Amino acid sequence: MRDHMNVVLNFHKGDQMSAKLLLELLLVVDEGIDCTYYLQYGDPTSTIKIRDTLTKFISRKNASYLTERLSSIEEIEPPSVPESYFSVYQMYTIRLRDGDSRRDGLKDFLNKGGIGAKVYFDPIHLSLFYRRKFGCKEGDLPVTEKISQQVLTLPMYPTLIEDEINYIAETISNFFS
Numbered sequence: 001m002r003d004h005m006n007v008v009l010n011f012h013k014g015d016q017m018s019a020k021l022l023l024e025l026l027l028v029v030d031e032g033i034d035c036t037y038y039l040q041y042g043d044p045t046s047t048i049k050i051r052d053t054l055t056k057f058i059s060r061k062n063a064s065y066l067t068e069r070l071s072s073i074e075e076i077e078p079p080s081v082p083e084s085y086f087s088v089y090q091m092y093t094i095r096l097r098d099g100d101s102r103r104d105g106l107k108d109f110l111n112k113g114g115i116g117a118k119v120y121f122d123p124i125h126l127s128l129f130y131r132r133k134f135g136c137k138e139g140d141l142p143v144t145e146k147i148s149q150q151v152l153t154l155p156m157y158p159t160l161i162e163d164e165i166n167y168i169a170e171t172i173s174n175f176f177s
Contacts, residue, residue, distance in 0.1 A: 062160050063089040069169035070094065075102065075176045091120065092156035099149050107152055109175045115168055116155050123148045 067078040077095040081087045096103045103119070110117040123144050125136040138145065154168060 059089045066165050091153050093153045096150045113171045120153050
């Protein structure tokens, strides 16, 4: 059974930046102890549980590491977030430069290796509703259709460990070699 610890971080109300930096530091030095983190601004009545905040930072850390591992594979384009934006990586979607035939092959290869890769983004205008209601058909939005054939969503969640991320990256690399 893992040890459990409650951690209370106490900051002044105007010091949110320090709180954010400390949370990022905690993620780097995590020793595998199951912690519940609380953020307190000045007095005990202002204490809030910050598990969701930590979960978002952990997902970003995992996504950053996977992006680093995948960046050397020429056939794919890992997701990128503009500098002034923030992503919690609810989904980690890569784009294959060669399109649908390679995408579907990679998805099958990953699934056979125990990696739950999925296609989530079919063109909405080709759904039954849009076809019937508005008469949409293939070719109406060629860029959307092309991109939808190139994207594949990989597993990304806060409890993903480094060995699992390495396995995902190595399996993708093996597919293209």
